[in-house]
Amino acid sequence: MSSGLRSGQVAEAAGVNVQTLRYYERRGLLAEPERSNGGHRLYGEEAVTALRVIKAAQRLGFTLEEVAELLEAGRHRHGRPVAGLQERAAAKLAEVDAKIADLTTIRTALAAAVEAGCDDLTVCASSACCPIPFTHLAEENRHAGPCC
Numbered sequence: 001m002s003s004g005l006r007s008g009q010v011a012e013a014a015g016v017n018v019q020t021l022r023y024y025e026r027r028g029l030l031a032e033p034e035r036s037n038g039g040h041r042l043y044g045e046e047a048v049t050a051l052r053v054i055k056a057a058q059r060l061g062f063t064l065e066e067v068a069e070l071l072e073a074g075r076h077r078h079g080r081p082v083a084g085l086q087e088r089a090a091a092k093l094a095e096v097d098a099k100i101a102d103l104t105t106i107r108t109a110l111a112a113a114v115e116a117g118c119d120d121l122t123v124c125a126s127s128a129c130c131p132i133p134f135t136h137l138a139e140e141n142r143h144a145g146p147c148c
Helices: 007-014 018-027 045-059 064-075 085-116 121-125 136-140
Strands: none
Touching: 007 018, 007 045, 018 045, 045 064, 064 085
């Protein structure tokens, strides 16, 4: 192979750094590239596409391990549908929805703490009107009094 893209060119085209490119090679997410007579790595355009796919999947919340599994499933399809992306995307969507629900709960509690003027965690925790959801033990120890 006398033509191809060098590591820096592939990394730049895909919007990653060369260390990321090499890391993905070591993890098996990218195929080992051909070598020039001088020993330089030479990649085809498909390496740029693969890197873009990996980064897009990561932005969607997939871990590198999950990306590797999806890529592997795609390699072994041989024209047949393989359970993979649809099933995993649905599971990832449920995971994201659960995180959003958790973050909404956290946001509500923090907004209430800011609105209540809580400035001291210990004082707030012992106040009956503390909006931060402490453990059951903390609730047993609360007493009536001025809020934070």
